[in-house]
Amino acid sequence: MGYFAFRSPALPLSTPQYDVRQQNELNRALRLYFNRFDNFLVPYGSFYDTTDQIAVSTTIAYPMTFNTTSYSVGVEVSSNSRMYVDTSGTYNIQFSCQLVNTTNASQNIDIWFRKNGTDITDSNTRFGLAPRKGVGDPYHSVAALNFFLTLKSGDYVEIVWCTTDVGTYLEHYTAPSSPTRPAIPSVIATMVWMTA
Numbered sequence: 098m099g100y101f102a103f104r105s106p107a108l109p110l111s112t113p114q115y116d117v118r119q120q121n122e123l124n125r126a127l128r129l130y131f132n133r134f135d136n137f138l139v140p141y142g143s144f145y146d147t148t149d150q151i152a153v154s155t156t157i158a159y160p161m162t163f164n165t166t167s168y169s170v171g172v173e174v175s176s177n178s179r180m181y182v183d184t185s186g187t188y189n190i191q192f193s194c195q196l197v198n199t200t201n202a203s204q205n206i207d208i209w210f211r212k213n214g215t216d217i218t219d220s221n222t223r224f225g226l227a228p229r230k231g232v233g234d235p236y237h238s239v240a241a242l243n244f245f246l247t248l249k250s251g252d253y254v255e256i257v258w259c260t261t262d263v264g265t266y267l268e269h270y271t272a273p274s275s276p277t278r279p280a281i282p283s284v285i286a287t288m289v290w291m292t293a
Contacts (some may be wrong), residue, residue: 107126108123108126108127109122109123109126138170138171139170139171139289139290140170140171140172140182140183140184140186140188140288140289140290141168141169141170141171141172141287141288141289141290142166142168142169142170142171142172142173142174142180142287142288143166143167143168143169143285143286143287144163144165144166144167144169144174144180144285144286144287145163145164145165145167145282145284145285145286146161146162146163146164146165146267146269146282146283146284147164147165147269147280147282147283148162148164148269148283149266149267149268149269149283150162150258150266150267150283150284151263151266152258152259152260152263152265152266153263154263155259155260155261155262155263156259157259158257158258158259159257159258159259160177160178160179160211160255160256160257161178161192161194161255161256161257161258161267161283161284161286162177162178162284163177163178163180163284163286164177165282171183171184171290172188172288172290175253178255178256179253179254179255180253180254180255180286180288181251181252181253182248182250182251182252182253182288182290183250183251184250184290185248185249185250185293186247186248186290186291186292186293187245187246187247187248187290187291187292187293188245188246188247188248188254188288188289188290188291189243189244189245189288189289189291190210190243190244190245190246190254190256190286190287190288191241191242191243191244191286191287191288192241192242192243192256192284192285192286192287193239193240193241193284193285194208194239194240194241194258194267194283194284194285195237195239195267195268195269195270195281195282195283195284196224196226196237196238196239196240196265196266196267196268197226197235197236197237197238197265197266197267197268198226198227198228198229198235198236198238198262198264198265199229199235199264199265200228200229200262200264200265201228201229202228202262203225203226203227203228204225204226204260204261204262204264204265205223205224205225205226205260205261206223206224206226206240206258206259206260206261206265207221207222207223207224207258207259207260208221208222208224208240208242208256208257208258209221209222209256209257209258210244210246210254210255210256210257211254211255211256211257212246212248212252212253212254213252213253214255216257217246220244222240222242224238224240226238226265237268245291254288256284256286267283267284268281268283269281269282269283
């Protein structure tokens with residue numbers, strides 16, 4: 098489905114006296130303009146993952162993956178990690194991920210963005226994680242960012258991470274009880290088109 102940016106309608110100039118033809122032309126221009134609003138869809142997508150995302154090496158960068166789509170209009174996930182857009186424009190990308198450190202030392206996780214497989218300059222953020230609190234009681238934290246990015250139709254974005262220790266990763270949690278509450282995805286991400 099195509100998308101477009103809105104522009105003000107070309108309204109006819111008014112006449113000194115009431116003119117039914119001029120009024121009909123004005124009504125037609127406004128009707129066409131507002132019909133475009135009725136048919137306009139802003140591209141957006143919302144995705145999350147219900148699995149742990151583990152690093153097997155500290156020297157490898159891992160794209161965050163998504164196994165569930167909540168909403169998708171003009172933005173879709175392909176190859177598990179690539180968020181593709183079908184409309185050119187500037188997008189607001191937001192994400193949060195559940196970080197966990199199971200080690201006895203402080204660790205870091207770096208998270209950055211890739212566009213069409215290439216790292217985006219100056220898009221990295223480092224998150225520091227304290228040591229675990231005890232055996233079977235890891236340290237938890239949430240990383241959350243948003244990023245503006247201009248994309249062309251067919252471009253894709255990935256959120257990428259690496260860690261200083263394989264005992265630090267992105268963890269999901271099944272729905273807890275007492276009290277009953279929702280499960281915790283390892284990653285939640287959204288993309289919303291902002292402007293052409």
